[in-house]
Amino acid sequence: MNIDTALKEAMSIGGAVGAALVDYESGMSLGTNGGGDWLNLEIAAAGNTEVVRSKLRVMSVLALNDNIEDFLITLHRQYHLIRLLDAVKSKTSLFLYLVLERELANLALARHHLKRIESSLQI
Template sequence: MATPNEAVQAALKIDGAKATAMVDIETGMTLATAGSGIDLEVAGAGNTEVLRAKLRVMDSTGIQGPIEDIMIILKDQFHIIHPLTAATGQGLFLYLALEKDKANLAMARRQLENIEKAIEI
């Protein structure tokens, strides 16, 4: 089983990964970080607000179901917000920033799912 630090280290090995963090949805604080080029404390807090906003919209509109991923596509990067399921630590998410020209988005999402399965909180 993987700890939060082991999980972000594993995520950093995904092709194209630039930076990654495990973040608490309630507080916006990072539990573990890896990588560089991004202030992960700021990114964790900011992406917490993105996730909370989407959850509020879902609640307001009656949309059901868990969020698998929120993807933000920039000119040269992919950013993935991957909420963790209740089995691995509800109230947490993995944030992953990828270099667009070095990453395979479908593979990155699949690898995040595999990392999530190994997490023990």
């Protein structure tokens, strides 16, 4: 599946308000879908690259021999999911970023759908 299709799939997840595919090395979005006046996905995606970079640095310092699957940031009204693409398989520094309206979202299903999207995404 290509980037546009993957982001459309992500937006079909219950409660989704915005989705992006982001390169955490550059901070640039390769594509976005949704968002709006109150959610600038370009800024949010770039800001979340710092979250990913920080955690990767900590894992390196601690010499953790493991891989990050995803991050969950919970706000009062939203969930922000960051799903790292399998760097070994895809040879990239990319993550899927999904913002969900908390009242409408099923977090377990959203994580499951993002994992499925990740596995089908062709870069």
